[in-house]
Amino acid sequence: MNKLLSIVFLLLTISLTAQEKKPNYVAENYTKKEVHITMRDGSQLFTTIYSPKDTSKKYPIIMQRTPYSCSPYGLDKFDESIAPNEVMMKEGYIVVYQDVRGRYMSDGLYDNMRGFIPNKKNNKDIDEASDTYDTIDWLVKNVSNNNGNVGTWGISYPGFYASYSLLSNHPALKAVSPQACISDFFFDDFHHNGAYLLSYWKATPLFGPQKTKRTPDDWFTFPKTNTLDDYNFFLNAGPLTNLDSYMSKNDEFWQQLKDHSSYDEFWQKRGLLQHMKNIKPAVMFVGGWFDAEDLYGPLNTYQTIEKSSKNYNTIVMGPWSHGDWARNKEKQIIGNIYFGDSISANFQKNVEANFFHHFLKDNGKGENTLPEAYVFDTGKKEWKSYDAWPPKNTEKQGYYLQSNEQLTKVNSNDGTFEEFISDPKKPVPSSEDISQRGITPRKYMTDDQRFAAKRPDVLVFETEALDNDTTLAGEILAQLQVATTGTDADWIVKIIDVFPNSEPETKEIAPYLKMSNYHMMIRSEIMRGRFRNSFIKPEPFVPNQKTSVNIKLQDVFHTFKKGHKIQIQIQSTWFPLIDLNPQTFVENIFYAKKEDFKKQTHKVYNDSKIEFTILK
Structure with a gap:
């Protein structure tokens, strides 16, 4: 019996050791660099740069700017997955993540949905477009083995920053994919046609209090309701003012929501749609037909650019909820409804990877097999391609x-x-x-x-x-x-x-x-x-x-x-x-x-x- 236990223990030890030594593709194939890039007003934004170890050729830069932290922090800490998808990670890109102004390891104050300043007068006039421009400019001049082409992407709030990058007008920016992108906070996420989405109340602290110093850790806390019955909790809570007791007193966003209940100047100046004119980079919008959070953004930003610009502008809409297309689930299921197998994997390999490859590696030359609109019929459960959305017929x-x-x-x-x-x-x-x-x-x-x-x-x-x-x-x-x-x-x-x-x-x-x-x-x-x-x-x-x-x-x-x-x-x-x-x-x-x-x-x-x- 003792001999049998010893064998079992040995096999268990070998199994655990194998798990511990499971190779990290990113660590084996990329080098990691962490820098603070100085913006025009002197603020420094924390930026993580993953570069392929194979330096025999040049690579495009693909960047995501995020308020959600570009962890893991530390030169010896490697994420297990980088880039928009595994195909692109293994194909080879210089992958960049940045904490936006006022978040985590970056300097400055955070402004939720910071308004765009179209006519900047001096270096104090900063917005997410100027921060994007200054970042791209530094990257193409200082990161080795880049081919001079830059792309941006992001889902949800990072999708908002991807949309915003279109307003930077940096000549190196060639391809942008805003995915589930916020375009106006009065019609996305927290509001629908003036009604407040109470379902997102618990998320308010994500955007509320300012941090006091550079930090790799969260400085905010979520409200504790002490129940799993949301219907009963909110019904018993009564008027919205009664929710104040669950919030930090320095939660700026909660106060902004309360004080700006109509589409006043506060919300108007934070919208992006009115600025989407004469866009130059190639754009691929991505969204889910069952995205409860950000459906307004991709559909309306696509339509706005389609009417106001002559650039390459496409849209992909699949049977996804929020961000499903970036996940690797074999079966695509929303609630009780099954839509098919490998839907997200097909998108990542044959649509998303092809889009960035064509415009960042092939410089937009050669055959482009992507349609204007690649959309999923959620009744017939099949993909269709059209040369316009909505279809002309x-x-x-x-x-x-x-x-x-x-x-x-x-x-x-x-x-x-x-x-x-x-x-x-x-x-x-x-x-x-x-x-x-x-x-x-x-x-x-x-x-x-x-x-x-x-x-x-x-x-x-x-x-x-x-x-x-x-x-x-x-x-x-x-x-x-x-x-x-x-x-x-x-x-x-x-x-x-x-x-x-x-x-x-x-x-x-x-x-x-x-x-x-x-x-x-x-x-x-x-x-x-x-x-x-x-x-x-x-x-x-x-x-x-x-x-x-x-x-x-x-x-x-x-x-x-x-x-x-x-x-x-x-x-x-x-x-x-x-x-x-x-x-x-x-x-x-x-x-x-x-x-x-x-x-x-x-x-x-x-x-x-x-x-x-x-x-x-």
Whole structure:
């Protein structure tokens, strides 16, 4: 027995030793350098540079600027994976990471979504474009074996800095890939059409307090709610002012959110879209159709550049949630829905790597096999290529919200309406789940909506089973005619694919659900009613007066298959994804009091319609 135990111990020791000595590709093939690069105003930004050990040839530089730390810090500490993907890491690039101004090991003050200064007058006029320019200029002049071409990329907030790099106008910048990029914080992440995304409240400290010195460690802490039941926590917390006690008193971002509840100058000057003109580098936008965090950014920045510039400008939209395309999961699953195998790996190898290789290694010469728009049909579960997005062969079709829960192409003009009572004390859940994992909500984007359809405060409108496939390819516009007994209200529109009763079961479906009659949400959006005419100047509703409310829903590419139904759900609470509207008009909802929150009756008139972009 003792001999057997000795053998087992020896095998275990060998196994652990092998794990400890698992080779690190980056450490074996790259050298690492850490520098502080001086900006034009004297501030120094911490920068990590990974250079291939093979110095027999020159390499392009690929850079990511981030507020999330470019750890691991230390010349003897190597990340296990660098560059946008493994293909590029092994192909060979000079890979650069930088802590942006005011973050971690970089100097200066951090400004969340720092505004762009188009006409800089002196070296004190700094922004992320000038910091990018100064960094690129130093890199091409001081890093050995670079070929003079620079690319930038990033996902989410680093995607914002990638977009921002387009405004640097450095001649060495040749290729940029903003991915899930923020373009305007009043329409991405923390706000949707003026409504505050309560689901991101826990993430606020990421951008709030300033650090006091260079540090490789986090200096902020996240709020502790002591419960996994988010719905119950936020409902019991009451008005938003009651959340102050969970936040640090020096959390600048929380205070900014509270003090700037409309699209005022504070938010306007932080937007990037208005500056995206005459762009020169090649650009590839990447996003996920089920990205709850940053869907507005890639779609709208792509469209803006398409209209204002003559550069190479492409877009890739896949069946991903936030950042999935950079992960290496074999199966692509969102919630209960399976979309296919190796979808992200295919993108990394055959799209992303090819884009940067073509423009950074081949100098944009030779054949470029990438399409203008490479998009995934989330109904048919297949990729399509188009020479424009949305495709040129589309048409607008209106579907009316009719009596008896009907969704039809014909408006009966009978002057009728549907109504429901919206009670802030019993809001419609945004998901059946008790809590979300991590900061970003993901699963709800394809969730089964039968739980909501059964509630009396959710209106449902549905077509008959479709005789033919119907493909939506582009934006959706909800043109609602509504009234309320109150003076404010939120209006939420959800587009749902109702599967037939005969739909086969899948391994991915939750054990308490069935694919038979599954109500798959494919797009949803909210409009905070006070902003129906202007995001700058909110205004109350006149009680019981019929009023127009238009809601633009972001693009979709989804085929409703023959035998499926198109369903629309309308509601006025979506909790705790979105904060509660008091339903009585107050100047600033962040400072609303408990007594401001009132139960109200809402009407949706049957001449309301949903305008789809239909592929011919």
